[in-house]
Amino acid sequence: MIKNSESKYTNFIADRSKYPKMENGKAVIDLESHKYTKLWQGPQHPGVTGNMAVEITVNGDEIIKAKTHVGYLHRGFEKLLERRTYIQGFTIVNRICVPEPDTNEYCYSTAVEDLAGIEIPEKAKWLRTLNLEMSRIASFLMWIGGQAGSLGMGTISQWTVGMRDFWLDLFEEMAGGRIYHMYMIPGGVRKNLPAGFTEKAKDLVIKTRNLLYDVERTFFNNAIIKSRLKGLGIITPEMVDEYGIVGPNARASGKPYDVRMNNPYAKYDELDIKMLTSTVGDAYARAELRYKEMHQSLDLISQILDRIPKTGEIHAKLPNVLHWKIPAGQTYVKAESTRGEHGFFVVSDGSKFPRRVYNRGASYTHAISVLEKLAENISISDLAGLMVSLHTCPPEIER
């Protein structure tokens, strides 16, 4: 074994002539000087983030400049929605985000109800909250697998994506579909809970908790994960407002903003829920925060299952939805997705078709402005970890 004093690096002086020239703290990028390489990270799924490309300029293995390119998943949902009736739109909106379609359904349905002045039954509100929390845990299970996978720890992805599949089975029992549930229609929900659902869900909550303790032992106590995630991609509290950062990314930097508590919707005001924040703001703090939120989500599911009414209507009476005209007006409805504030801005002109439906996703700023800023001066091998740590979802950028 070579001791440090005998190492060949002891008197090593880096050859600065190969390094970029700095002006005002920024590197002068001159591609002709052969000190730089341009590379593309993506668009073939760089992590579990979906199809998005980051064009990076590297010097050695250090990223000097990053630029996000999107457009690989543009399906023109907003244009499609302008040509569909309100009830047809409901089958389109959940396709905007694959890992977590329910927040889209919820926001769209609530926006339509808000414009049309429909009050939904009590039981439907509980069922919606249950559905939203289930989708949150499914999405987080996918995320933690991606975070571990992006740092070369594939085992955890196998565990958590496997566990997510059990949640998807539960969704299938609840709504009939594994990925796209189309559960929350305007006016309420589509189906009642099947017999034996509560027992199965409670059983799965225990199983998921056990898995999460395994994940904690292997992921959060892992020296490699700690050394790679600590200090990576620090979001300062000033950045939160400047870049419009929301969700766990903002809460990990000390900004207490969670739509579930700030502007309670569905049944969140009746549940025992606490704002979780951290002050460190790096990738490890974000991972820890999301891990705590997973436990909180499981806790909420148990609470909801205990309190859900046994009887009652699940759907309000609607007019004939095929000729449904919504009164003219504008509204903005938001909910907390796993990535942060997720909202729908719906404009109705009094006809059968919406005038404009705009979907505001948290990744819109996280994956472009924020990622471009945080990716500067990090190692190329950490970029995938950083992208997953911001929990970006490209479909909601381009809609």
Next chain:
Amino acid sequence: MEQLLNRIKDKIEIESLKKRDDLYFINVKEEHIIFLLSYLKEHEGFTHLAFLQAVDFQEYNLFQLTYMLYNYNIKVNLGIKVMIDREKAEMVSIHKLWNHAWQYQRELHELFGINFPNSPNVNESFVLEGWEDIPPMRRDFDTLKYSSETFYQRPGRSTNDPKEYMREKLYKNFVEPPKIRKEND
């Protein structure tokens, strides 16, 4: 919130509308927008810009721009609506107020054709590369016409009447069964 609206009304001319307890809308003239946004951001605590989007009102020849702000302390969303001319669609850039505003302005430039002079990267493509038609999110963009001109129609599949088809396929050599004589005949 009412006091806040009164404070704004003292300074500039606005129309306000309460949608919900946590959602208000303000209509404001184009020339006051920078003043109003900076005032709300610096003095009234509306520090979070949730989005900036456009709505096309083709029949009035107007675009409606909506700036959705949020205040963390009073927990209220405030949508600021500005009407701008559709023919000469141009608006002041707010990239100096929020660092992520340029993204929305780039998107609006590409999808609605609204220009934001001096906004960074505003001429870059966002989701459409090499687009030459009119901006696609405008109401007068005809999606059916565009797709029939750009893409070729695939010939439809040959269809069969299932009943006829199955009879053809399964019972091609079908022979009428011989009649069974009754015993007493």
